[in-house]
Structure formats: C-alpha cells, structure tokens
Amino acid sequence: MSLEIRNLHKSFAGQVALERIDLALDGAEFVCLLGPSGCGKTTLLRIIAGLLAADRGSIRLNGRDLAAVPTRERGFGIVFQSYSLFPHMTVAQNVGYGLAIRGVAPARIAERVAGLLATVKLADFGERYPGQLSGGQQQRVAIARALAVDPALLLLDEPLSALDARVRAELRGELREVQRKLGIPTLMVTHDQDEAMVLADRVVCMNRGRIEQSGTPQELYEQPRTRFVAEFMGHSNLLTPDWLQQAAPSLLAGMPADLRAAGAACVRPERIALTPDAAGDGRVVEVAFMGNFKRVRLEWRGRELLAEVSSALALQPGDPVSVDIAAQDCAWVMA
Amino acid sequence: MSGHERHDERALPGGEEEPMTAAPLAAADRWLMRACLYVPLAALLLFFALPMGFIAWRSLMQDDGGIGFANYLALLDTPGVWQATRNSLGLGVATTAITLLLAFVLAYGMERTCMRGRRFVAAALTLPLLAPSLVLGLGLIFILGRNGIVGQLLGIRPDIYGFHGLLIADVLYALPQAVLILRAALRCADARQYEAAEVLGATPWRQFRDITLPGMRYGLLSAGFVVFTVTITDFGNAVVIGGDFSVLATEIYNQVSGQMRFGIGAVVGLLLLLPAALSVWIERVAAQRQAGIGAESAQPPQPRIARGRDGLYAIACLGIASAICAVVATVVIAGFIRLWPYRLDLTLKHYDITVSGGYASLWASLAVSLIAATAGTLLLFLLAFSVRRLSGWPARAATLLATLPVGVPGLVLGLAYVFAFNEPALPWGALYGSLFLLAMCNFYHYHTQGYVSMATGLRAVPAQLEEAVAVLGGGVGRLLADVHLPALRITLWAVAAFLFMRSMVTLSAVIFLVTPELSLSAVTVMRLDEAGFTSQAAAFSTCIMAVVGAVALLLHRLTSRCRVP
Numbered sequence: 033m034s035l036e037i038r039n040l041h042k043s044f045a046g047q048v049a050l051e052r053i054d055l056a057l058d059g060a061e062f063v064c065l066l067g068p069s070g071c072g073k074t075t076l077l078r079i080i081a082g083l084l085a086a087d088r089g090s091i092r093l094n095g096r097d098l099a100a101v102p103t104r105e106r107g108f109g110i111v112f113q114s115y116s117l118f119p120h121m122t123v124a125q126n127v128g129y130g131l132a133i134r135g136v137a138p139a140r141i142a143e144r145v146a147g148l149l150a151t152v153k154l155a156d157f158g159e160r161y162p163g164q165l166s167g168g169q170q171q172r173v174a175i176a177r178a179l180a181v182d183p184a185l186l187l188l189d190e191p192l193s194a195l196d197a198r199v200r201a202e203l204r205g206e207l208r209e210v211q212r213k214l215g216i217p218t219l220m221v222t223h224d225q226d227e228a229m230v231l232a233d234r235v236v237c238m239n240r241g242r243i244e245q246s247g248t249p250q251e252l253y254e255q256p257r258t259r260f261v262a263e264f265m266g267h268s269n270l271l272t273p274d275w276l277q278q279a280a281p282s283l284l285a286g287m288p289a290d291l292r293a294a295g296a297a298c299v300r301p302e303r304i305a306l307t308p309d310a311a312g313d314g315r316v317v318e319v320a321f322m323g324n325f326k327r328v329r330l331e332w333r334g335r336e337l338l339a340e341v342s343s344a345l346a347l348q349p350g351d352p353v354s355v356d357i358a359a360q361d362c363a364w365v366m367a
Numbered sequence: 368m369s370g371h372e373r374h375d376e377r378a379l380p381g382g383e384e385e386p387m388t389a390a391p392l393a394a395a396d397r398w399l400m401r402a403c404l405y406v407p408l409a410a411l412l413l414f415f416a417l418p419m420g421f422i423a424w425r426s427l428m429q430d431d432g433g434i435g436f437a438n439y440l441a442l443l444d445t446p447g448v449w450q451a452t453r454n455s456l457g458l459g460v461a462t463t464a465i466t467l468l469l470a471f472v473l474a475y476g477m478e479r480t481c482m483r484g485r486r487f488v489a490a491a492l493t494l495p496l497l498a499p500s501l502v503l504g505l506g507l508i509f510i511l512g513r514n515g516i517v518g519q520l521l522g523i524r525p526d527i528y529g530f531h532g533l534l535i536a537d538v539l540y541a542l543p544q545a546v547l548i549l550r551a552a553l554r555c556a557d558a559r560q561y562e563a564a565e566v567l568g569a570t571p572w573r574q575f576r577d578i579t580l581p582g583m584r585y586g587l588l589s590a591g592f593v594v595f596t597v598t599i600t601d602f603g604n605a606v607v608i609g610g611d612f613s614v615l616a617t618e619i620y621n622q623v624s625g626q627m628r629f630g631i632g633a634v635v636g637l638l639l640l641l642p643a644a645l646s647v648w649i650e651r652v653a654a655q656r657q658a659g660i661g662a663e664s665a666q667p668p669q670p671r672i673a674r675g676r677d678g679l680y681a682i683a684c685l686g687i688a689s690a691i692c693a694v695v696a697t698v699v700i701a702g703f704i705r706l707w708p709y710r711l712d713l714t715l716k717h718y719d720i721t722v723s724g725g726y727a728s729l730w731a732s733l734a735v736s737l738i739a740a741t742a743g744t745l746l747l748f749l750l751a752f753s754v755r756r757l758s759g760w761p762a763r764a765a766t767l768l769a770t771l772p773v774g775v776p777g778l779v780l781g782l783a784y785v786f787a788f789n790e791p792a793l794p795w796g797a798l799y800g801s802l803f804l805l806a807m808c809n810f811y812h813y814h815t816q817g818y819v820s821m822a823t824g825l826r827a828v829p830a831q832l833e834e835a836v837a838v839l840g841g842g843v844g845r846l847l848a849d850v851h852l853p854a855l856r857i858t859l860w861a862v863a864a865f866l867f868m869r870s871m872v873t874l875s876a877v878i879f880l881v882t883p884e885l886s887l888s889a890v891t892v893m894r895l896d897e898a899g900f901t902s903q904a905a906a907f908s909t910c911i912m913a914v915v916g917a918v919a920l921l922l923h924r925l926t927s928r929c930r931v932p
Contacts, residue, residue, distance in 0.1 A: 083834050085391065102393045103837040110838040115829035120853040129849075130839035174835075181839065 033184055033217050034058050040089030049075045052243045060215035064228040067238035081187055084105050106207050109178030110187040116195040117162040124158035130181035148176040168199035186219035213302045226264050255363045262298040262365050269337050270296040279333035285359050290312050297362035304339040305356040312354030319347050399843040404753035407746040414807045415772055418783035425786045426633035451618035455599045462537045462598040463591050470545035476680035478553040481672045484685050491688035492543040494695045497915045499872040501603030502908045504536040506694035509701045519708040528610030536604040539691055541597045545590040552586025554674035558668040585653035599668040600776035602875040607896055615697030616778055636779040647774040702906035717906040721896045724886055736870035738806035742865040751821035773815030777875030784808050785879045799884045809870040814856035815864045824858030857926055864922040868915045
C-alpha cells in the first residue's frame, strides 16, 4: 500500500485550512498527524477519507488518483472520537456491518467477527448493545468494525480523546499491538503529543494548515526544526544567539551558518544539569514536585530557564546552583 | 458522502457558513440524493407556494377584468369588513390577556410548585387538541346557552352568543398552546441562578422578579402572539358561538361563500397573513434569544414543597382544568341525552345520523388523515434529510420555504387552494374535489410543525455515524435504512400521529374545499349545528374525539415503551 499526497490545498470561505500539504505513507506505517486545535489535521484526514473534497492537489492510492472515487468505494476504515456505533445493532452486527454491505456470507461474517472481537478483548460481548458498554469498550468495537473490512488504510480521528486517562493509556497500548500484528497502515489525528510519541512510527506535526516537520518521535523531540515544533513537543528553553553570545558563547559552536535572526537554540529541560553549589551563579526561583522528577524555574545569567532534575535532589527556592549545558544538547530551530 | 457540515470546525472561527465543496458521490447516490430533495421541494412548491401565488394574484384581479388595486380600495367601502376587523382585534387582545394570565398560572403551577394533580391538569390540557375547535363552543352552548343546563337550573335564559361566548371558547382553545410555550420557557431556566441569588440573600419575590420574569419574557411574547393569531384566525368557534358578532374569519367566509366576492376575500385573506407572519417572526427571534440564555449544562430548578403556595396553585389549576374537562365532557354527555337539558334519559338515537351526509364525512376524514399522515411524514423526512446535507443559501432558502406555512392561517390556505385548484383548465385542476387535495391541504397547513420535529430529530443523529457508514462502503440507501430510520423511529410515528390528529379535526383550511359530494367530519359538525341538530353534532364530535383520542393514546404507549433502543 502506498498513499501519496501532493500539494494539497483547502480553504473554507477564503480561510485557508490546508496549504501545500505533501505526505506519503508506505507499508504498515503508523503515522500521527499532530497539532493544536484548528491546525487542519482533521480536515486533512477527512479529505483522505473522501468526506471532504480538496480545492487543489492530488491524493493517490497505489498510483490511482482518488479525486473522483467516492468515500464508500475507497475501502478505508475509520474510527471517530465517539458516537459512531449503530445504537440499534448488537456489537456483532456493528462489527460485521462493512462485511454485510459487501455481501459476505453470514457464516463467514460470524467467523470473522468472532475473531476480531477476540482481538480487541471483547469475545463475550457480541450480543450486547453499544448502550450497555463503557466508553473504552465502545471504542474497541469501533476499532474492530473498522478492521473487519481489511481496510487499505485505517483512519483514526482522535479515537482516544473522549476516554478517561487510565482507559486511554490501556487502549493506546492495545491499539499499537493490534496495528503491529495486522500490519495495517494507519493514520491517526491527535492533539496529544504523548499519544503521538508512544504510538507513531512517524509524527507529522502541523500548524496553521501546514506541515511544520515530519519524522520519528525522537527526531521531532530532539531535533525540532521550528520554534513551533520545539514548543509543541514538550517543554523547551529557547536561547537566542544574542543572549548566548553574552552568557554562554561556547554553546554557539554548533550554530548553522544560515540561521536567521529569529532562530534559537532549543534545550530540553532535562538536558540542563543543576548542581547545588554555594558559588554557583544560578538561583532557584520555584520548584514543582512532579513525583518522579522536579521541575525547576531558575535565574541564570539574566534570563529564566526551565530545568527538570531528579526528585531526589534537594532544592529550595533561593538556593544557589551551578548550571551546565552541553553544546550537543542544543537543537537549532528556525523562526 | 455526507460530511459537508462538519469539517474541523475549530479550524475556522465562525466558519459554519462556508460553501462546501461536496465530496464525490457514486452516480446512483447522486440521483437518489437529488430525488430525496427535489420530490418534497416540488410538492412544497405545488401545494403551498403555487396556491399562495394564486391568492396574491386574485387579490389584484378586478371585477372589470383588469389588474390593479381596486379590490383593496373596495375594502374601504365595505363597512362589514371594518366592523369585523375591529371585533377581531378587540377579541384577540382580550383573549390574549386572559389566556396569558391563566396559562402563566398553569405553567408555573406545573413547573415550579409541588402542587397535587399535575398529571390531571396536563391531561385536561390535551383535551382541546383532540377535537375540532368548535367543540368548545358547542360545549359552552350546552352549559350556558339559551337551552343550557345552567339556565335550566336557575330558571333564566342567558345569552352566551357573541363576544363573551367567543371569548371563553377561544381562551379554552388557545390555553393548551400557550401553556406549552410557557412551560418550555420555565424549564430552560437554570437552578444555579436561583441558588446564587439565594446565597446572596434575595427573597423569593426578588428571585421571581429578577430571574423568573426576565427569563420568561420571550416565552410570554411568543405565547401572546400565538394566542392572538389563533384567536383571530379561528373559524369554528366564531361560526358556532359568535352569533351576530362578526369577525374576520367569518367575514371572509361570507364574502366568498355567501356573496361570491372572491377578490375581496383574497384581500382579507392577505390581511390575515399580517398578524400571523408577525407572530411567527417574533417567535423566531424569541427562540434565538432564548437559545442564547440557556447554558448547555443548565439544570432546571427543582421546586420545593411550600404548602400555602402549592395549595393556592392547586386550587387555581384544578379549577381551570376542571372547566376544560366540563366543557368537553358536556359535549360527550349531551350526545347521549334524549333532549338536552329537559329530558335527561340516555339514548343512542343521536348517533343515528342521517342528515348532512351521515357518517360518510367521518370515513372521508379518516382517509384524508391517513393520506396526510403517510405522504406527509415521508415527504417531511426526505426534505429534512436532504436539507441537512445542503449548506449556504440553498439550505437557508429551503428551510425558510419549509417553515413558511406556519404563518398562513388555515382559512387563507384553503381559499388559496380554491383559487389555484378550482380551475379545470389548468393541468392540476383535476385534483379539485379529491381526497388527495384535501390531504395535501391539511398536510401543508401543518407542514412547519412537522418539519421542525423532523429536523430536531435528525439533529440527534451523530454526523460521525453517517460518515462511518460512508467509509465502510454504504450508500444513501444504507444511510437511510441503517442510520436515519432507526434513529428517527419515534419521531416518525409522532409526526405521523400529529398530522393524522390535526387532519381529523381541522376545519378552517378545508371549509372552502369541501364539495357536496365530499365533506369532512369537522364540517359536518358545523353543518349539523347550523341546522339545529346540536345533539347530533355532539354525537358526531364524540366520534371524532374517540378516533383522535385513540391515536393519541396509541402514540403515548408507543413513545413511553421504546424510549431506549
């Protein structure tokens, strides 16, 4: 399977929703479209599903242009945030729905449904109605229903967002497991960067209708190319070249030559090493205890920094600390 | 294939109005979608827009064959019309004032007190809806008329015909509709506002003045206009109990049926559109404002027990409810009495109706109501289903067209039908005098209420479900069969029952359309009463109420049984 999107544009009443989108999906990849509300990620998913038409650009599935192919003939599977099961059908009927549409024999459907329900750990729930299931169980049914038709592509539209934290974490793991096992190429929309990092082979970070950066979760976290990606993927300290010139010139060593004025060095808080030191030139401003670590705000050479340290380290507001940042921990971001 | 209205709406603040570039559809689906939209739209144009065009055209057609405003000018020289207008306005204002007062007491008693007998009051308030409006007038005559039970007991001959009788009958008729609106307004208040006021130290009177009344102002306004419109356009009571007190509804009937002055009739008909249109507009504005007030998570206030207040409300509400019951019950009883109110032994002889066509009109009414209910429900469903898929100006235009009929009083619609369809030369003239045309007239008379119910029901269908069907490979047929029909089952039955019941009892729209060969039950009641066969009229009314009541009960059973899927 290969899906190729080229130069896609979409606007609503003059407002640009998607701009110059290029994206390719291969093999059994799990790709996450990540971005804040309104970045266009859901619009992109809906265009791929055929629920919306693009203004310009092309989408090809295995080389075939999808522009004129109606949703129902694309052969995809989709899971929404919620409310997408048929309330008057049993769980088994829901899961078998796509197969029934395709005219598969009832015996064959029953067999397939039983297998899928076992896969999503709902083997004994076939005769129940959606109204009798919890939110997490309903989403499992929705996933099974999407998988039943052997979709060329599985589309997930914030499938875990309506669930509470514990169920979300559990289902996240199962979703990944099922996707790996069945090897179905998957595209998921989410605004939760933790979710994206845990699930995705590749994260596509979007902002204002454009793709900011695409890569493995680790690449996006450690080498963000833009200020937006740096700030969206977890906490960061963005250090400007002007300030570095004054405060820590040694860190400028890795700066690329073409960095523009608005560029900066991104340093993740856990890469800043703090040592309690009476002679240190840093001063702790605030300490937040997070359980497994402490998040520390401190003053250092005329600006504020955010650092994360082991919760075993005893620090109080006002304590002097020495600060150590390695040049290789600076990722240089554009504007 | 669905999907227009929901894109990532967070992407675009205020972006609901954007013209959607529709997703591609399979060819068969495209044709099916078109049929779903164009069939009900064509029917709406033929059976509503076309007749309304005809009545406007007729008002301009002069007796000398020219086109102009002669009919409008002639109105100035028709003193009867002016007298009728004055009477109608006076009656409308008086009815509105009294109805609002009583309706407020009833609505407040049912929503905000713990009084006993709320179910009885609610049941009593449905009675006037089960019968032709003139049944209330009929009942009042049996009680307070020259040969009424009160006069008989007190040895006097009261005169109920005219303003006072009409006032009481109209109040009783309009009361249930006003209570419905006011109860809805009271229900969308938020308990937390009262709790906040309580904590801040506001007395109950202050809470009523500062929270309850402001929250209800649109409800009151809307109820007031509805009552006013119902009053000045009601025909049944004016005929039965109005006596010499002429109102616009009877005047238009006399001009057309009595004096054959069609041009004047058309002008008066258009005149009657004004208050109705105004009331519809006010109601819309009110609905929008009201929607802004109630927060999504509003909790309706739960009344607490207050013996003194509850008792007072119980006395007032039960009194009003009993009065309604008494009037309707009197009609039922009078149908079984040999000679009301002089010989009170029971008899079934009034049910042996041979005059005025006998029971033929009851069967005709049943047939018309069944057609109106089935065809109407189907057309409304298809229209609401396809309008949901439109966006931008076509959606607004279709919605407007679908909701316009509520602004047209029955009498005006009936007259418009005469102008449009009593024309043998025109292609649709063949429909005149058929059951089908009567059914369509009744359906389009109540089109808006049905459409609103249908659209509300459809709004509860999650868009994700429709999209899931499309992605899984289902077309429009699957969408209808697996998503909308199951989700709307109760709504469909409710709309069908509503159309059936209204069609069984309505008089004003069909009064111009009945022919000597084809009459309807409400018309027969009127004719029997006019001819002096009041006991037979009562018996016939009882038959109508029995049919309508049975359907209402059936619907009640159905909706209470299958609340959850």
